[in-house]
Amino acid sequence: MTTDTLLEIANVMRGEEEFAHKSQLALPALERLLARPDLLTIGIARTGFHVDRSSWLYFDPDIAVTIGFIKAGQVVPIHNHGTWEIVAPYRGRVTYTAYERADDGQTPGHAQLEVASKEVLYSGQVALCPPPPHDVHGWTVDEDTYLLAVVGPGLHTRREYYEPGEQRYLEKEAQWPNLLA
């Protein structure tokens, strides 16, 4: 059942293991979830921050699973969340770029970013965004896409939006219930 799979993912991802390790443990359940035909019909409507027609598939104080629609051509600017995230197109295709902070994070407004990876994600493929300080990412939408996201605890309402060429970031406030991607 879809609900059982969501609970399995949440229970693995709330564990004490390192993010990279527990993400690997959760992958089989994530792949089963992404193969389910009903993800666009079982959610509870929410307002997204970068996405439209978004739904909660699962929520508890530690873990949230959402799915939302993003139109082809949309560019989601480089930003952070203050927590880890797993993203995967349920339908469609995105180009996802992960960044690492090369500075020490001690100068407000200043950030040096290095590209950690850039990958095209097709339906059912998964990208991992690690915990801070390397929870920096941006993506472009290559086809109309429904994007699944699993988000960890401690999501920041105040996010950093980066301008790598200028080695700086600006902060923007996200208001509940628009907290998630």
Ligand SMILES: [Fe+2]
């Ligand atoms: Fe994000």
